[in-house]
Amino acid sequence: MGSNGLLLSAIIPVSRMSGKFGNLSTWLKEASKFPIKIIFVHDVQDDLTGVELKNIVSGMDLENVLILEERFGNPGEARNFGIKSIESRWFTFWDSDDLPNLENIFLCLERFPTAEILIGSFETENESGEVSTFKIEENLADHLLRNPGIWRIVFKAELQDKIVFPNLRMAEDQIAISNIGIFNYELKSCDTIFYRYFTNFPGQLTSNKEALNDLFNAVKVSKLNLKNHSSVNSLFAYGLYTKQLLTGLKMGSTRLKLQMIMHIAYSFFPFKTSYLRKVTKAFIWNLRVWMIYEKK
Secondary structure (H helix, E strand, O other), rough: OOOOOOEEEEEEEEEEOOOOOOOHHHHHHHHOHHHHHHHHHHHHHOOOOOHHHHHHHHHHOOOEEEEEEOOOOOHHHHHHHOOOOOOOOEEEEOOOOOOHHHEEEHHHHHHOOOOOEEEEEEEEEOOOEEEEOOOOOHHHHHHHHHHHHHHHEEEEHHHHOOOOOOOOOOOOOHHHHOOOHHHHHEEEEEEEEEEEOOOOOOHHHHHOOHHOOOOHHHHHHHHHHHHHHHHHHHHHHHHHHHHHHHHHHHOOHHHHHHHHHHHHHOOOOOOOOHHHHHHHHHHHHHHHHHHHHHHO
16 A cells, blocks of 8 residues: 555546536445545536535545646546546546446455556446446457546556646547557456446537547547557557547547548558558457457
């Protein structure tokens, strides 16, 4: 543990959450049982969210809670701000509208004390209450490509200065994971559920067409960083880059789709055999992983 007895710090960006703190209240009630520091980074965008958050926290028996307030405009910058307040052996990043499983996370931390990065299994729940479970199996790279959400990844404190998020509303966690070269570190995985992620709920950035437009900037940032990797990290970086392209083509506005198509076209000229080969391989990898998980 850290010198203060804390094992884990959780950094949680909060923005425009007024009236939507149900899941947060649920897991906060259990937090006092664990050696955890909770760092809320309130991106001030309205008058009610901060008041409600403070009322929830003050009504619970929680000693190690910090609420930081500033105007950021994106979760990437908010997370960078929160990293500075880590005081524990490990740290992680959660969303304010989801459900982390504290017991499973801490059991895994105790099981692999020498690891540098821990990755847990997860669940998703849609607006109809249907729950899908995604357990880590043999191929960790496939599993991470299928859903590279940073919310079920825990990092050793020594990596605190290496993780930097771009100031984006979309894919900022994918870029941060890719840039550290995640496969350079001692990775351990747990097949227990670390996290339940809620999908297709009102107010989420993934359902916000304006926020989705940030994917074009994310793609440009990802492409610039492709050359900084080698071996398996290069393959994974290309996989995430291609995943962002596919997401923009599938979910984006007409303008975003055109931007993605133009980006791909311009990236091929002057003709670059290496880029074409790696992107094609990454497209096939994304398709294969999608087909595997769709069958489950």
